[in-house]
Amino acid sequence: MPRSQTPPPATAAAEGPSRRSALRMLGGATGAVLLAGGAAAAAPGAAHAATLVPQAGPVPLPIDQSATTDNLTVLLGTSAAHSSDMTVYGATEGRKNFWIQNFVSGTGSLSWQVSVQAGDMYRVYALVNAQPNQQLTVAVSGTSSSRTFTTANAATWQRIDAGTLTLPTGTSTITLTRNTFTNDLYVKSLELVRESDVAARQQRITAARADTTWFSQGGYGLMFQYGSWGFPDNVGTAKPLNQQAADFHVPTFVKLVQESGAAYVIWSFSWWGYHPDMPVGAIESITGDPSFTADRDLIGEIAAALKAVGIRFLLYYHTGSEESAWWTKQNFPTSFSANGSGDRSTFLAQWKSVVTEIGTALGSDLDGFVFDDGIIYYPAPFESLQQAARAGNPDRLVSWNSWNLPRLTDFQDVYFGEASQGQSQSGSAGAGGNGVFTSGPYQGLLQHGMFTMDGDWGVHTQGGNKITTLSSVTSSAAIGWATSAASRNVPISFDLMMYEDGTVADSDLRILNDVRQAVHGTPAAVPTGTTVVNDTDPAIGYSGVWTHATGRGAGDHGDDVHWTSANGASFSYTFTGTGIDVIGPRSSSSRNFTVTVDGTLIGTFSQYAAGGYQAQAVLYSARHLTPGTHTIKVTKVDGTYLQLDALRIVPAPRTLNDTDPAISYGGVWTHGAGRGVGDHGNDVHWTTANGASATVTFTGTGIDVLGPMEPSDGTATVRLDGTQVATIKATHNGAYSPQQHYWGIRNLTPGTHTVQLTKTGGTYFQLDAVKIRP
Numbered sequence: 197m198p199r200s201q202t203p204p205p206a207t208a209a210a211e212g213p214s215r216r217s218a219l220r221m222l223g224g225a226t227g228a229v230l231l232a233g234g235a236a237a238a239a240p241g242a243a244h245a246a247t248l249v250p251q252a253g254p255v256p257l258p259i260d261q262s263a264t265t266d267n268l269t270v271l272l273g274t275s276a277a278h279s280s281d282m283t284v285y286g287a288t289e290g291r292k293n294f295w296i297q298n299f300v301s302g303t304g305s306l307s308w309q310v311s312v313q314a315g316d317m318y319r320v321y322a323l324v325n326a327q328p329n330q331q332l333t334v335a336v337s338g339t340s341s342s343r344t345f346t347t348a349n350a351a352t353w354q355r356i357d358a359g360t361l362t363l364p365t366g367t368s369t370i371t372l373t374r375n376t377f378t379n380d381l382y383v384k385s386l387e388l389v390r391e392s393d394v395a396a397r398q399q400r401i402t403a404a405r406a407d408t409t410w411f412s413q414g415g416y417g418l419m420f421q422y423g424s425w426g427f428p429d430n431v432g433t434a435k436p437l438n439q440q441a442a443d444f445h446v447p448t449f450v451k452l453v454q455e456s457g458a459a460y461v462i463w464s465f466s467w468w469g470y471h472p473d474m475p476v477g478a479i480e481s482i483t484g485d486p487s488f489t490a491d492r493d494l495i496g497e498i499a500a501a502l503k504a505v506g507i508r509f510l511l512y513y514h515t516g517s518e519e520s521a522w523w524t525k526q527n528f529p530t531s532f533s534a535n536g537s538g539d540r541s542t543f544l545a546q547w548k549s550v551v552t553e554i555g556t557a558l559g560s561d562l563d564g565f566v567f568d569d570g571i572i573y574y575p576a577p578f579e580s581l582q583q584a585a586r587a588g589n590p591d592r593l594v595s596w597n598s599w600n601l602p603r604l605t606d607f608q609d610v611y612f613g614e615a616s617q618g619q620s621q622s623g624s625a626g627a628g629g630n631g632v633f634t635s636g637p638y639q640g641l642l643q644h645g646m647f648t649m650d651g652d653w654g655v656h657t658q659g660g661n662k663i664t665t666l667s668s669v670t671s672s673a674a675i676g677w678a679t680s681a682a683s684r685n686v687p688i689s690f691d692l693m694m695y696e697d698g699t700v701a702d703s704d705l706r707i708l709n710d711v712r713q714a715v716h717g718t719p720a721a722v723p724t725g726t727t728v729v730n731d732t733d734p735a736i737g738y739s740g741v742w743t744h745a746t747g748r749g750a751g752d753h754g755d756d757v758h759w760t761s762a763n764g765a766s767f768s769y770t771f772t773g774t775g776i777d778v779i780g781p782r783s784s785s786s787r788n789f790t791v792t793v794d795g796t797l798i799g800t801f802s803q804y805a806a807g808g809y810q811a812q813a814v815l816y817s818a819r820h821l822t823p824g825t826h827t828i829k830v831t832k833v834d835g836t837y838l839q840l841d842a843l844r845i846v847p848a849p850r851t852l853n854d855t856d857p858a859i860s861y862g863g864v865w866t867h868g869a870g871r872g873v874g875d876h877g878n879d880v881h882w883t884t885a886n887g888a889s890a891t892v893t894f895t896g897t898g899i900d901v902l903g904p905m906e907p908s909d910g911t912a913t914v915r916l917d918g919t920q921v922a923t924i925k926a927t928h929n930g931a932y933s934p935q936q937h938y939w940g941i942r943n944l945t946p947g948t949h950t951v952q953l954t955k956t957g958g959t960y961f962q963l964d965a966v967k968i969r970p
Contacts, residue, residue, distance in 0.1 A: 475489050803835070
């Protein structure tokens, strides 16, 4: 996902460069850079207290009055003439142009020289960050044309309509000064639109807005920063691009998404690298390297497979600026972060060719683009960029990440929402609304939030970067975010780290299982190997007043239930396994109950159902718990009755040692016992013969294959139910590392499956154990 650092606080001193940038572009699709230059005019009655720093680039900046689209002129704060006590935040970042800062007194000002062929009136918008109610003046020096405006009543980045200025024919100097001085003022830019063009431009913005209804009503989705940069869940190296793409098992990924209840997926085209999991001729042409992209169209297959089950698909796109083999082809100006100068026409032209090809190839299977690092692009011909992003699907959603800045363009549909859980903020739509910001810096955009479930956005480090759930992400918190956002029709995206073989953290799946039940009311699928405990089991502890009702003839398990009418009454049960179902009748007389697991509140759920009595309904399902002993407690909140019929226990995964009779060996294998190096059961089976195989038939929904890794170990293919689905790369250049995760798969259809491992290369292939998931 996004790779930005934490933004600096509003109007605080900058603390090192973050990861954003921008630039003024003229000439529409050509993207030629023209920046204003010349001397700054001092504010009336003020003298500069420091040396003047001139603007970068040609003098003056010509405003194209003939353009009918992309006719917004941007004056970057960093390109203005200013006093030397002002500084550029992140001036050495190299790709991202941030803002001017240390604008703290009336002795300083920012000024830009512009020229027009014919004098005219221009609407001015200011992108600034200031303390509340600061007064500023923008003026055309040497004329009576000026406007004084006031910042919002909150300390934040904001986009302000400053009014109109009249520019005379020829060259003029536009100057920005401060009239009140509470703390610093950050200036990103001034934007100019000819007043006579404002109405037509607004009509184009309105016409270009896509229908966001499906997204706003989707509730929540999943995001994956998965791609060529990934690594396995072991100490080994990453697979080559083509092998990584070829090995990904799309059907089980789709089932993972379905199980989560997500309405959409945001998938990464690029992120920690720029080698996409699909063939793109434009990229191969630009780099001159046909191996730069994957042979398999994995992205296209995932998009089509998700669409087939009614799940939408969006692509996250990173510029690839950290991938030197790609970025050097963009001819991106290194001077850009310091003063916005340089020509980005190559970068934008190549971006268009790549994005157009992606969109055309995926067509209606691609429902949206979310573009990171918006200030690498800003200012840009966003109208034409939006059109390129919609190649193949005119209804495709577009979003640009503005980081902590205001929206960078109105030619988009969705607020990016990095590191946000969709909480109500300035301008948010209220409960029952359409989720679109009604005012503020993101006015007109559908609100959206995306956030990490784990310690990072994606796996990108060998042997490290392990998936660990953040303590702040709990079922209770996630349910609160999802239900609050859904009440305002604001979609939120849960980002999950995913290993090379497509496995994710059980803790993430546990939380999403709870969110699905709270939002959609759908219980989990029943795995294999479960056991059912009747409500009369003596291990169930009832607290408060409960009644045991028998012989009811209503279809209950065991023809009985326990029921209570007392709010606060509860039952608890301690079990060993990875999940549990609470089973009871639903009816119109039942309402809400709370669930805690191991003393932690999960959330509030409902036993209500309209109409008649529904026996043996699953009221709540816990899944993906850590294997071991757990305690569940259910407490009545309201309604007439809470009724318990039975509990269904999901067992923990079974570990089969390499000697287990369920594993059969074909070819020459040797059993190595008593090795004392940390193997499971202190033994392994090993072979040096290519073509030798190990086969296990199991009943369950998943399997993990474990074995040691060392320099002399080799490779193997994996066949699932007769079809090759993956390869195993057991080679590790370090010391002997026992019990490494070779490969795993989840979300199989409950039942009997067969996995066969066949050695294909290297000196040894060693099998230590397999774990069977019920």
